[in-house]
Amino acid sequence: MSPNESIVQGGGNFPPTRWSVIAAARSDDPAERTRALDVLFAAYWKPVYKYIRLKFSKPPEEAQDLTQGFFAELLERDLLSRFEPKKSRLRTYIRLCADSFVLNQIKHAGRQKRGGDAVHLALDFSAAEGELHAQAIDPASIPSEENFEEFFEKEWIRSLFAAAVRKFREFCASGAKTSAFNLFEAYDLAEDDPPSYAQLAQMHALSVADVTNQLAWARREFRRLAKEELRALCSTDEEFAGESRTLFGGKA
Amino acid sequence: MDFLSDKAVARLREAEAPPDFSATRYILREFLARGGMGAVYLAQDQLLDRRVAIKILDAADPDGALAERLTKEARVLAQLEHPGIVPVHDAGTLPDGRVFYVMKFVEGARLDQFLAGVPFLPERLRFFLRVCEAVSFAHSRGILHRDLKPGNVMIGAFGEVLVMDWGLAKFLSTSSTENSEAATVRVASLPNAIESGEHQTAGTQDGTVMGTPGFMSPEQASAKSSDVDERSDIFSLGKLLEFTATLAANRNPIRTPRALQAICDKAAAPDAALRYGKVAALAEDVSRFLDNVPVSAYRENFLERAVRFYHRYQAAILLIAMYLLMRTLFVIYSRH
Numbered sequence: 191m192s193p194n195e196s197i198v199q200g201g202g203n204f205p206p207t208r209w210s211v212i213a214a215a216r217s218d219d220p221a222e223r224t225r226a227l228d229v230l231f232a233a234y235w236k237p238v239y240k241y242i243r244l245k246f247s248k249p250p251e252e253a254q255d256l257t258q259g260f261f262a263e264l265l266e267r268d269l270l271s272r273f274e275p276k277k278s279r280l281r282t283y284i285r286l287c288a289d290s291f292v293l294n295q296i297k298h299a300g301r302q303k304r305g306g307d308a309v310h311l312a313l314d315f316s317a318a319e320g321e322l323h324a325q326a327i328d329p330a331s332i333p334s335e336e337n338f339e340e341f342f343e344k345e346w347i348r349s350l351f352a353a354a355v356r357k358f359r360e361f362c363a364s365g366a367k368t369s370a371f372n373l374f375e376a377y378d379l380a381e382d383d384p385p386s387y388a389q390l391a392q393m394h395a396l397s398v399a400d401v402t403n404q405l406a407w408a409r410r411e412f413r414r415l416a417k418e419e420l421r422a423l424c425s426t427d428e429e430f431a432g433e434s435r436t437l438f439g440g441k442a
Numbered sequence: 443m444d445f446l447s448d449k450a451v452a453r454l455r456e457a458e459a460p461p462d463f464s465a466t467r468y469i470l471r472e473f474l475a476r477g478g479m480g481a482v483y484l485a486q487d488q489l490l491d492r493r494v495a496i497k498i499l500d501a502a503d504p505d506g507a508l509a510e511r512l513t514k515e516a517r518v519l520a521q522l523e524h525p526g527i528v529p530v531h532d533a534g535t536l537p538d539g540r541v542f543y544v545m546k547f548v549e550g551a552r553l554d555q556f557l558a559g560v561p562f563l564p565e566r567l568r569f570f571l572r573v574c575e576a577v578s579f580a581h582s583r584g585i586l587h588r589d590l591k592p593g594n595v596m597i598g599a600f601g602e603v604l605v606m607d608w609g610l611a612k613f614l615s616t617s618s619t620e621n622s623e624a625a626t627v628r629v630a631s632l633p634n635a636i637e638s639g640e641h642q643t644a645g646t647q648d649g650t651v652m653g654t655p656g657f658m659s660p661e662q663a664s665a666k667s668s669d670v671d672e673r674s675d676i677f678s679l680g681k682l683l684e685f686t687a688t689l690a691a692n693r694n695p696i697r698t699p700r701a702l703q704a705i706c707d708k709a710a711a712p713d714a715a716l717r718y719g720k721v722a723a724l725a726e727d728v729s730r731f732l733d734n735v736p737v738s739a740y741r742e743n744f745l746e747r748a749v750r751f752y753h754r755y756q757a758a759i760l761l762i763a764m765y766l767l768m769r770t771l772f773v774i775y776s777r778h
Contacts, residue, residue, distance in 0.1 A: 321445045348446050351454050355446070378454060381447040387472070402472045412454065438455060 212280065212425035215270045230270075231261055232353060233423055234281075236318050237345035238288050243322060245338045246292050254315045260291045275425040279433060285342045347437060350423070354416035355379065361411065369394070373401060374408035413438070461498050461536055468496060468544065476500070479508045479609065484547060487531075494531060498542035509541045511609060516543035518585055518611040526576025528596075528604045548606075549599050553682075554592035557689050564732055567702075570686045572603035574679060574725035580605075581672045581721060584614040588670065590678035591657040592685055614671065657681045660712050673714040676724055680709025680717070683728065702731050704740035 214226030238260060243253040264270065264287065273283050362371035373394065377384040387405075391398045420437060424430040446454070456476065463470055463485070472484040474495065481500045486493060499512050519530040533543035550556070553569070560566050573595055577587060587594075588610040596604045659677035661669040684706040687698045698706070705727045711717045718724040727737045734754035736742065742750065752759055 317444065324445065324447075344448075344451070347455070348451050351451055352444055352446055356444075379446065379450045380453075382449060384453070399471065416454075 210425050211422055212270060212273060212275070227265065229422055231313075233349055233419070234284055234346070235261065235313050236321070236349045237281075237342055238284070239313070239315065239318050240322055240345050241285065241288060241338065241342045242292055243319075244341065245289075246296070248292075250315065250319055254313075256292055256295060257313070257315075259295065260288050263291055273425070275429055279429055280423060280425060281343065281346050281433075285339070343436070350419050350437070351416060354412060354419050357415045357419070358408075358412050361415065362408075367407075370404040370408045373404050374412065377405060378409065378412075461500075461540060461542070463496075463536070465537055466534065468494065470496070480512060485544070487544070493547045494544045495547040496542050496544050498536070499540045509539075512541050512543065515609045515611065518608045518613075519543075519545065521583055522580055522585065522608075524576055524579045526572055526603055526605055527580065527608075528606055548596045548604055550597045550602075550604075552593050553595035553597060554685070554689065556597040557592075557686060563687065563702075566686050566689075567683075567728055567732055569597065569603055570679075570683055571725055571728055573605060573682065574721050574728070576603070576605040577675055577679065578721040578725065580611075581614075581675070586612045586614060586670065586672065587675050587678075588612055588662065589657075590675055590682055592682065595682075612670065659714070661714060669714070671714075672720065673717045676717050676721060677710050677714070679721065679724060680706050680711075683709060683724075699731075700746070701737050701740040701742065702728075705731060705737055708739040 211226040211230045214222045215230065217223055217226070235257060239253055239257040242248055242256050242260075243250070246253075246256075248256060264284075269287055273280060278286075358374075359371055362368055373390060376390060376393070377387075385393070387398050387401045390396075391401045394401070396404075416437065417434065420433055421430050424433055461470070461483075467489045468485040468487055470483045470485050471493075474482045474484050476482070479499060480497045482495055482497045484493060485496045497512070497515075499509055513533065516530050516533040519528065523529065528548060529546050531544045531546070533541070535541050553573075557566055557569075560569070573590075577590065580587060585608075587605065587608060589607060590605070594605065594607045596606050598604060655663070657678045659670070659674040662674055684698070684703075687702055687706065705724070708716065708727075709718055709724050718727070723738075727739055730737045734750050736747075736750075
């Protein structure tokens with residue numbers, strides 16, 4: 191980088207797309223509805239599964255049935271059409287729906303078990319279970335009775351970021367930016383404490399300034415993609431602004 | 443990598459495109475650190491062709507209170523022209539509304555990192571005395587630091603000692619409105635503060651708790667801002683002195699001499715009335731300890747006085763003893 195080059199680039203704060211799962215889920219077009227539900231389920235199934243596992247202390251098999259059953263009910267009873275953005279955020283609505291569904295199931299334990307012959311989603315529960323075990327290593331990450339709401343929020347953020355990371359990886363691969371993704375993965379996605387910029391520079395045979403620049407670009411693009419994901423999951427600009435603050439603080 | 447650890451998620455939430463300085467004379471080079479309300483970047487001043495550090499607000503600031511505080515920090519620094527206090531060069535506001543200020547870029551290590559490589563107590567104490575000089579100067583200008591801790595002291599490449607992060611500074615002469623300033627809780631746990639140099643910013647409440655546990659005076663911890671005066675900084679200096687004295691080169695605590703421990707205890711007494719009244723008095727006691735003369739904080743017994751006397755006049759005592767021994771041998775030899 192020459193001395194006159196800046197690592198700073200302009201960039202809009204709002205994603206260009208205004209496509210929303212809620213609007214699409216209410217669409218008359220079946221393909222649009224399916225797409226909306228795919229996005230919604232992809233973002234929420236892991237948080238819902240982990241939430242049911244921990245909050246209701248359900249064993250894996252039962253939690254899997256309940257998760258499948260919950261999403262089936264979401265479809266069958268068209269619960270998304272009852273969502274009112276003015277009253278709550280979508281993730282709060284889904285969490286409360288999950289609460290209500292599980293409590294109902296517990297209350298009527300003798301009734302037909304859900305998820306068996308209804309809609310069945312192909313969900314990788316073993317991966318979600320593995321994540322729960324990985325988290326359980328740290329006792330501080332196990333929520334207490336009072337903060338399951340926080341736990342759900344945390345898992346929702348994790349799920350949303352994971353989706354954005356997947357998109358970012360594809361984006362980098364398609365644009366020959368694998369070097370930037372590798373740096374991003376080594377630093378920002380490091381499981382524990384990341385290496386220093388100097389160490390990264392040495393490992394990747396780059397200058398520290400190049401590492402700084404590439405990471406700055408990678409973070410900017412990651413944020414853009416994460417906001418696109420988020421925008422799709424929000425029904426209004428107000429909800430998006432609020433959720434954006436939840437994700438990125440006041441810097442949104 | 444599909445599963446993101448808690449640390450990775452936290453990092454991604456913090457991940458931010460750098461602020462746009464294209465309308466200024468500065469070019470951002472490298473992200474350096476993030477504190478409770480601001481991020482610090484290494485930048486190049488194109489006009490003067492030198493490296494500078496820029497601190498910019500990057501926390502949520504719906505009511506502008508943090509912007510005001512960052513501006514105040516810049517003003518405080520501008521008033522404190524002292525070799526032990528990092529100088530501020532410039533300040534401004536970006537087109538996106540975020541305030542920033544530009545200061546000297548200090549290359550060096552934080553005190554806690556630096557001390558790990560300084561094995562001798564007297565040398566470590568001399569660095570502490572330089573911190574006292576800077577704080578004493580600030581007090582003479584009517585300014586309290588309120589967040590003195592190892593992470594906020596930098597030792598430069600040439601041994602210069604700089605007291606950093608005046609974000610919690612308070613003007614002593616300010617009115618009661620200043621005392622009830624925007625209520626923000628800034629609390630950092632000691633290990634985090636030392637390891638990362640960062641604060642946590644928590645919620646808002648009526649009382650204003652400002653400082654770092656482990657180094658924050660009881661009156662600061664109880665949010666009684668009206669009780670906070672120079673002695674609150676002296677409390678923090680007492681804790682800093684204890685840290686300086688006990689952190690050995692291998693980072694394992696070592697035993698502190700009694701007189702020095704007494705100085706630490708007096709400076710960091712829970713009751714402000716029992717502490718040193720001025721930083722200069724604390725520094726004077728530490729200097730006396732270094733010079734092997736009695737300190738005001740500790741009454742030593744006869745044996746300790748004798749040992750100290752011996753240490754202080756060791757060369758002279760050994761010379762006299764040698765002379766007497768030679769003289770005795772000479773007398774004995776003469777008689778034979």
